[in-house]
Amino acid sequence: MTHAKTLFLMALALAAAPSRAFAGSEALALGADKAFMNAAFSQPLPRPASGKWTVQMPVAQMMPSMRWFSLAVLGQLGGETVQGTAAPVGDIDLATLLNKQLKSPLKYSLGGKDVWISGAFDRQQNAYVSILVNGSEPLFFNVKGLLDKEEQIVSGTAKYTLRLSPNVINQMKSEIILENTVNEDDMVRITLKKMLEGVGATGAAVAVSGQNYKVFYTDDIKAGRVDKTAKSFTFILTEASGEIHVFLIPAELVPSDKISVFKMFANARVGLLQKDGKLKVYENP
DSSP: OOHHHHHHHHHHHHHHHHHHHHHHHHHHHHHHHHHHHHHHHSOOOOOOBTTBOOOOOOHHHHSOSOOSOEEEEOOOOEEEETTSSOEEEEEEEHHHHBTGGGSOSOEEEETTEEEEEEEEEOTTSOEEEEEEETTSOOEEEETGGGGSOOEEEEETTEEEEEEEEOOSSOGGGOEEEEEESSOTTSEEEEEHHHHHHHHHTTSEEEEETTEEEEEEEEEEEETTEEEEEEEEEEEEEEOTTSOEEEEEEEGGGSOSSEEEEEEOGGGOEEEEEEETTEEEEEEOO
16 A cells, blocks of 8 residues: 555544544433433433434424323213202302302403403313404313414404413423413413412302312313303312312203212212202212
8 A cells, every 4th residue: 555545544544533423422311312302201202213313293292292181071970859868068059159260369451351260171072272352252261272373363453363382290280371472571380280270260159078178160171162942061170289170060961950970089979959049068968
């Protein structure tokens, strides 16, 4: 091998060395990133295409399930006559309670209008953010749907974007955000925890088998709109740990001529009766 050829090969080796070193560092970094993402979200990174990494992490993958509450749609266990041995523990006026949760303590002035932010549940076990602009019909937005889609709200003279900012460590700290589309300083941020506290403040209190429930009487929700043809009773219990248990009962399952029996938290039996415009609640029917 001639001297000139040796120098040429050495030059090629030196030119390639930084590239190989960089490639090795890049591979290590990508490996570390992959390990972190797998640990955090249990989702593998996509395979490289054409020698390049393109990381696609949709917001929905960051909060793959809404586990900040449990919801059960209850069916009847059976019934007994009003003259049974069940102990009455609640007598709730239905006209006063109907849709009361729509005007929660979370009231804001947006675009010159009063706006209430609250929450609701449906028979398909979905959780909703409810937005009530004064003078308009309430709107309902599926919380899970807000993970990867923004919605538009018109309030008075302004338009607002509604979205959910997820917290993957503590889902109850995920934030519902309403932001003016032309003025980012005009913004409302509410955690799911705060929203549910606002909802709870509007419910009727009743204690059954040592457990404290908040009770709601609402029109049903279909396709994000109020369905006045059907109604539901909802019992919400919040444990000391913060865990939330929602028990939804279609109102048509609660008759007026006998106590209808349901099982709620810790399998406690609860009796319900609609009579004289009241929801009558019984313990241990």
